[in-house]
Amino acid sequence: MSVAAQIDDVSFAHSSVDAPALAHVSLSLPAGGIVALLGPSGAGKTTLLTLLDGRLRDWRGRVSVLGGSLDPDYPPPRALRPDTGFVFQEFALVERSTVLRNVFNGRLGRMSPLRAFLGSPTERDIQVARSALDDCGISDLADRRVDSLSGGQRQRVAIARCLAQEPRLILADEPVSNLDPTRAAEILTLLTEAARARGATVLFSSHQPELARRFAQRIVGMRDGRIAFDVPVSDLSEDAAADLYRDAAQMSGTGLKVVT
Numbered sequence: 001m002s003v004a005a006q007i008d009d010v011s012f013a014h015s016s017v018d019a020p021a022l023a024h025v026s027l028s029l030p031a032g033g034i035v036a037l038l039g040p041s042g043a044g045k046t047t048l049l050t051l052l053d054g055r056l057r058d059w060r061g062r063v064s065v066l067g068g069s070l071d072p073d074y075p076p077p078r079a080l081r082p083d084t085g086f087v088f089q090e091f092a093l094v095e096r097s098t099v100l101r102n103v104f105n106g107r108l109g110r111m112s113p114l115r116a117f118l119g120s121p122t123e124r125d126i127q128v129a130r131s132a133l134d135d136c137g138i139s140d141l142a143d144r145r146v147d148s149l150s151g152g153q154r155q156r157v158a159i160a161r162c163l164a165q166e167p168r169l170i171l172a173d174e175p176v177s178n179l180d181p182t183r184a185a186e187i188l189t190l191l192t193e194a195a196r197a198r199g200a201t202v203l204f205s206s207h208q209p210e211l212a213r214r215f216a217q218r219i220v221g222m223r224d225g226r227i228a229f230d231v232p233v234s235d236l237s238e239d240a241a242a243d244l245y246r247d248a249a250q251m252s253g254t255g256l257k258v259v260t
């Protein structure tokens, strides 16, 4: 089985914080697989996704992504960066630009520097962007400004921008946390189907075990910067999922069973 990303014994602490955000984390992502990352607030999910995206510095351990080793001191080489796509929790869209322009931004890393500078896409760039819009069901919104869209529509634009990049690894940080349950399932359906159709690997974080079960093949639970479990969906017990959230559930009433 080939592997899209491999993390071996990685530890990391944010400067000025004593507790590590990642503590001896080891994880393997099978190529073409869909893996969900569960865990309460502060567990280290975003930090782990940021690590795999090559944006974290000064960590210890070994990380390889799509066959290349990451260096804790330097960003990945420019040529490799488009192979990893990131869907941000807060979308990170250009609000005053159109949907199409935002989706084209996903192509920039694939364009020659001159084309990117001139904003002059090739036929293929246009075709890839159009098919990403289509797959996300937002072709009719192409000319709308992002600041006129609903949260669910923005989420689709963020995913379309990521798909336009043609990544081989998609990292999605709570891609449905702003959406109602119906929209959340729709968005995860389109994200996972588009990834499958493209043979891309997906790692998405979530606070919702039921969505993780429905859309992922494998579930990784995190707590306090550590991997608490890493199991196929069929092996995830209700107790293991609830145990991750036991303090958080008491505080915020997430509705999960509290294990004492």
Ligand SMILES: Nc1ncnc2c1ncn2[C@@H]1O[C@H](COP(=O)(O)OP(=O)(O)OP(=O)(O)O)[C@@H](O)[C@H]1O
Pocket: 014, 015, 017, 020, 021, 039, 040, 041, 042, 043, 044, 045, 046, 047, 048
């Ligand atoms: N920029 C930062 N500076 C200092 N500490 C940080 C920073 N970002 C995160 N942390 C700390 O690192 C730990 C892990 O945070 P992280 O954002 O990875 O958690 P998370 O699982 O993504 O949480 P959430 O579900 O709330 O998004 C937490 O203790 C957090 O307070």
Ligand SMILES: [Mg+2]
Pocket: 045, 046, 047, 173
């Ligand atoms: Mg987070």
